[in-house]
Every structure is written in structure tokens, then in C-alpha cells.
Amino acid sequence: MKLPACVRVGILQDMKAPKNRKVYVVGYGAATPLGATFSKSWARAVKGEAGFRKVTRCEVRTLSDVVGEIPDWDPLALDFVDEKEIYNWNAAFVILTMAVCQEALRHAGLSMDQKTAPRTACLVGSAINGADAFRVAMTRLEQKGPRHVSPYLLPNLCANIPSGKAGILLGFTGPVFSPQGACASGNHAIGLASRMIRDGDCDFALAGGVDMPLLPEIILGFANMNATVKVSSRDRAWQDHSLASRPFSIDRKGFVLSEGAGVVVLAAEEMLADYGLKPRAEVLGVGWTSDAWHFTEPNPETIIRTIREAIDDAGLRVEDIQYVNAHGTSTPKGDKVEVECLKAVFGTRLKNVPISANKSQLGHTLGAAAAIDAALTIEGMQTGILLPTINYLPDPELEDLDFVPNEARRQQVEITLSNAFGFGGTNCCLIFRGVN
Numbered sequence: 001m002k003l004p005a006c007v008r009v010g011i012l013q014d015m016k017a018p019k020n021r022k023v024y025v026v027g028y029g030a031a032t033p034l035g036a037t038f039s040k041s042w043a044r045a046v047k048g049e050a051g052f053r054k055v056t057r058c059e060v061r062t063l064s065d066v067v068g069e070i071p072d073w074d075p076l077a078l079d080f081v082d083e084k085e086i087y088n089w090n091a092a093f094v095i096l097t098m099a100v101c102q103e104a105l106r107h108a109g110l111s112m113d114q115k116t117a118p119r120t121a122c123l124v125g126s127a128i129n130g131a132d133a134f135r136v137a138m139t140r141l142e143q144k145g146p147r148h149v150s151p152y153l154l155p156n157l158c159a160n161i162p163s164g165k166a167g168i169l170l171g172f173t174g175p176v177f178s179p180q181g182a183c184a185s186g187n188h189a190i191g192l193a194s195r196m197i198r199d200g201d202c203d204f205a206l207a208g209g210v211d212m213p214l215l216p217e218i219i220l221g222f223a224n225m226n227a228t229v230k231v232s233s234r235d236r237a238w239q240d241h242s243l244a245s246r247p248f249s250i251d252r253k254g255f256v257l258s259e260g261a262g263v264v265v266l267a268a269e270e271m272l273a274d275y276g277l278k279p280r281a282e283v284l285g286v287g288w289t290s291d292a293w294h295f296t297e298p299n300p301e302t303i304i305r306t307i308r309e310a311i312d313d314a315g316l317r318v319e320d321i322q323y324v325n326a327h328g329t330s331t332p333k334g335d336k337v338e339v340e341c342l343k344a345v346f347g348t349r350l351k352n353v354p355i356s357a358n359k360s361q362l363g364h365t366l367g368a369a370a371a372i373d374a375a376l377t378i379e380g381m382q383t384g385i386l387l388p389t390i391n392y393l394p395d396p397e398l399e400d401l402d403f404v405p406n407e408a409r410r411q412q413v414e415i416t417l418s419n420a421f422g423f424g425g426t427n428c429c430l431i432f433r434g435v436n
Helices: 005-014 038-046 083-088 092-108 131-144 153-157 161-170 182-199 216-224 269-275 300-313 332-352 366-383
Strands: 023-031 052-054 066-068 120-125 204-211 260-268 281-290 323-325 415-422 426-434
Touching (some): 023 038, 023 092, 023 182, 023 269, 023 366, 092 204, 092 260, 120 161, 131 153, 161 204, 182 281, 204 366, 281 300
Antiparallel strands (some): 023 260, 281 426
């Protein structure tokens, strides 16, 4: 049925024009294999440490049993958790997200009240979601029968529940949902939330990613597809597990599977002074594409386009990029393709651009990785520190590039590119400008 012209005009007039506001990162939180908080993670990252050990979350027989676990992670130590809460919410990504969102808001110094709460969104993506809760339900079903399947099972599986539970804890009532971009989920969340703030849909947002994937089926699944490193007696990580992840190195063999979460707090420019918020970085550009290629193998053509679109969206030239936080998973093909794509974008200038791979220290936290990388990159711009690519041994095939090898470096940068690529051929790259 065709609407009358007057009605159609009225509808068009009611659609608000986007505000085109600048968006700033004002705080962040994280839990990683280096520490249960961002500050603990950063302190160890600067020292060049790695957070790897034999898996303790479960029992599994595989050479891919070196993983990244959050050290001293104790939900009962949190001020909002009791044993009943842990029993009901047995998908670990729920409580972890709540804790990291709480840390991020505290770091930002943003309080929820009648004005801020309705204007605050929360977008936290995940790759694995609540697989651990499903595993518990299946075990109870098989061992004790149908009445022992938890009535909380379905909420524990819902991707949006971590953001929703964080809202219940912290009081925000803006949009909450979960961008599902596999290992690029964190960047997708930051990109989408930035667009929402830019256009005026909200004034603040918590954006990031979370995954708690250390389950036998997940560990074995990655191992059997030859994605994760197999630490045999002939591997240099056999005696020292900290050497297991080695992006861009000649002996890289796969990533270290890890757990973690990262959340950044975003705010519209005009909110900074009103609420006394400190701008730490501006979100300048977002580039996102899909490969239409293969469910795991990267497509150089679309990755190159993603990087270029992010730079173009920021209104910059390639020459303006001063640092790259690489996806850098430590897989033979993935690292090679990423370098090839960077060379295609930067040309010979790439030799003068520092490149770090945080996964050398953290392993691959899947949906959380990009958000953790973003927080580490921004903290690095704040403090004038480039985090290292540890365990690095040069690979002649990747040429003589500056991977910030093995030790953190004192160097001030202002404009950074942060890459993230995921299964299913999903790519998302962000451009940040540091604010000091």
C-alpha cells in the first residue's frame, strides 16, 4: 500500500540527521593471560613477559596444551559475586564481562546517573560465547537426567547476555548487543559503537570483546585444524612455555589459545568537559570488509581494501600512519599474508613503520583480542611505549621489517593502525589518534 505524500514527507522529516560527532576513548579495562586487570596486564606487557602455561581449566591430551589463562582469576573475589551467582551464570564470559566493564567505567571516571545511563550503550562481541555452559548442561543431562539441566542454560548461551548483565550491575540502559565478528569482534564492537555515538544514537558506549574458550572440545578443535602451536620436545617452548607464541618469527607454528576480555569506554567530544572525562585517543577511522574467499584462509585483496578504507575513513594518507598493531597470530600463512598486505599498502615505507604483535605475549583471545589490542595500543600512545613482539627470530621471507623485537621501546607515536581478521573472512581495522 502506497502512503500519501504528506505521510511520506512526515516520516522523512522525523528521521534525525546524523550529528557527525568526534568520538574519543576515555577509559578501558581488560583481563588477559598477563593479569586479571588492565593495569596488571600492562605492567607485565611492558616487561616483555608472556602469560602461557599448561592448561589447568580442563584435562586434555594434545600437544596443543600450552594456553593463556587469566592468572589468579577468582570470580568470588569480585564485589558483586557470590556462589549462587557463579552457579547460575556458569558461562564464564558473563561474569568476566561484568568485571571488565566495571573496571573500564572506573578507569574512565564515568558514573551512571539519570542523564548518562539512558545514553550509554554496551557492545561486547564473542567468538565462542557460552560454550562452557552448554558443556555443563550436557554432562548433567547424561549423568543425572533432564530435570538437572539448568533453567539458566539458554540465557547463558545468549551472546548479548554479558552486556545485559553488565547493565544490570552498572545501571546503563542504552542499546546492548553483541557484534559477532569471530576474532575481529572487538574491532567491530568499537567501530559500531563509534558510529552510534557519531550519529547521536548514544553519548557513551562500552565496546569490546570476550572469550573463555579453554574447553577440551575447543582446544582439540583448534589443534586438529593445525591452528594452534604443538609444543613437542623438539620445540624451543618445551622447557619454557613463554616462547610458544612467536608472530612473524621463522619458526612460528600456530597461535596459543587464550582466554580474556577487553572493553574500551567511548564518549562523544562534547561530553568530555561536561563529565570531566580524559580523552586518551580519538577513533579516527574504521574499515571493514568480508573475503568471499574461504572460511579460514585470508584473502589479501579484501584485507588490503580494509586497511585502505580505514585510512581513507580517517581522512588520512598512508604516510600518516606511524605504528601498526598487527593481528599477528603466529600462524605461518596468516602472518605472511598480513605482511604482504601491509607491504601492498605502505610500499617501501613499511620498513620504517614499527609493527607489534600483542599475541606474542597474550596468545589469541579470539573475540577479545582486538579490543585488548586497542587498549594496549592507546595506553602505549599515552605513555610513549611500543610493546614488543617477543620471541622473535627473523624470517628472511618477511624481509627486514621493524617488529619491535623482544623488548618494549620508548617511542612516541600519534596515529596508529590496529588490525583484526576473523574466521568466516571478516576483517575490521581501526585508526586511532593519541591524545596527551
